[in-house]
Amino acid sequence: MSSPITKSSPVQLAVKPPADFASMILAIINRKGGAGKTTGAIFAAVKMEEQLRSLFGPPPAGQGSWTLLIDWDSQGSSSAWAQVEMPEDEQAALTLAQRADYYLRATGKAVRDRLLPFAGTPTIVHSDALGIDVIPASMDLGGLELKLSGEVKAPFVLRQLIQPLRHLYRVIVIDTLSAAGLLVANAMTAADEILIPIEPHYLSLNALTKMLNDVLAIIGDEAMGDPSVNPSLRVAGIIANKFQATHHHKDRINELVAFFAQQGSPLDNIPLLGVISTTVEVSEASLQGTLGRGRALNVQQVYGAIVSQLLIRWGWMDGQQLGCYQRTALAGYLTTLASEERIAFLATLAPEGARVHGGIYAAG
Secondary structure, three states: OOOOOEOOOOOOOOOOOOOOOEEEEEEEOOOOOOOOHHHHHHHHHHHHHHHHHHHHOOOOOOOOOOEEEEEEOOOOHHHHHHOEOOOOOOOOOOOHHHHHHHHHHOOOHHHHHHHHHHHOOOOOEEEOOOOEEEEOOOOOHHHHHHHHOOOOOHHHHHHHHHHHHHHOOOEEEEEEOOOOOHHHHHHHHHOOEEEEEEOOOHHHHHHHHHHHHHHHHHHOEHHHOEOOOOOOOEEEEEEEEEEOOOHHHHHHHHHHHHHHHOOOOOOOOOOEEEEEEOOHHHHHHHHHOOOOOOOHHHHHHHHHHHHHHHHHHOOOOOHHHHHHHHHHHOHHHHOOOOHHHHHHHHHHOOOOOOOOOOOOEEOO
16 A cells, blocks of 8 residues: 655755765666666665765755765656655745746846755755755656757756755755657766666667667767767666566676677776666555565665665766676676676676776765
8 A cells, every 4th residue: 555645844954065075966868668767766765864874864844865876767756765745834835846937037147046046945845765965856847848959058957956966965866757859968068977667679779779879969079070068978777677587687797798898988988887677566665655575675785786886877876786796786687697607797896996086076
């Protein structure tokens, strides 16, 4: 039985971050539906919060978490899973789409910059069910796509609106819709890195090529005269969802790894971060506002290992255990390999002490 939606009061945020504060924005992207974006966003945000509390202690008083989840999809699947919605009894509770519309109505850069402090702080509520702060979705997000059309600064709106929040949250996770359009472009423009969940079958791999073209369009290439809206955007990694121990799925995983091995900059060295097996318990958990029990505990373990890999690559955790986290996150796939295949695959993984992302945002 599903629990009722919680109508929380807006979170009261702190004003000033510590001098050494650093944050990352992580968008979950795939234009194909059913790839596991919402599941990835929920599990990544919750497991990230657990890790961040162990690293940095509790967040400031009045702030519910170090991790902020943004539901950037009018369907509101993440909001429903977190059991939150916009407060109805708060006059100041404006949706993110309303804030964006307010910002777009201002004409001229000077006016927009002056209005940004007022237009740029969307209402945030705390999910008691998941223990993280959330900017809930709203139906008017669908209309925002049309309002952005024709706007010169259309891809930058979300980045401008959430910029003040990265002084307060260590990690911001954006759950996106299944489409190719200005809302997804906004998420990629706002993000430091993106995670790509994918199903291991032919149609999903075929769609991946088109989506990576979208990523390259956001990164751009100034040297070739290709304008860039977010040149520092990087793909954090791939997560294979709904994996089954069949020859078909195993072959698709091998093709996926080989595909990224052939890519040049800026799509080189994109790791396979984890493999998630099919489990009905995760679907049931989404109705209950939890991460699930039974076999869903294995999904939690895999996402915990995925989050640890990200934190190591960002330089926030020691890298000595990277190989252990990789093997944990890929265990479902590794068990399908013969001994020689397993050894060869493990040799392709990033070595311990792997790269640290150079684009981590630090508050001045």
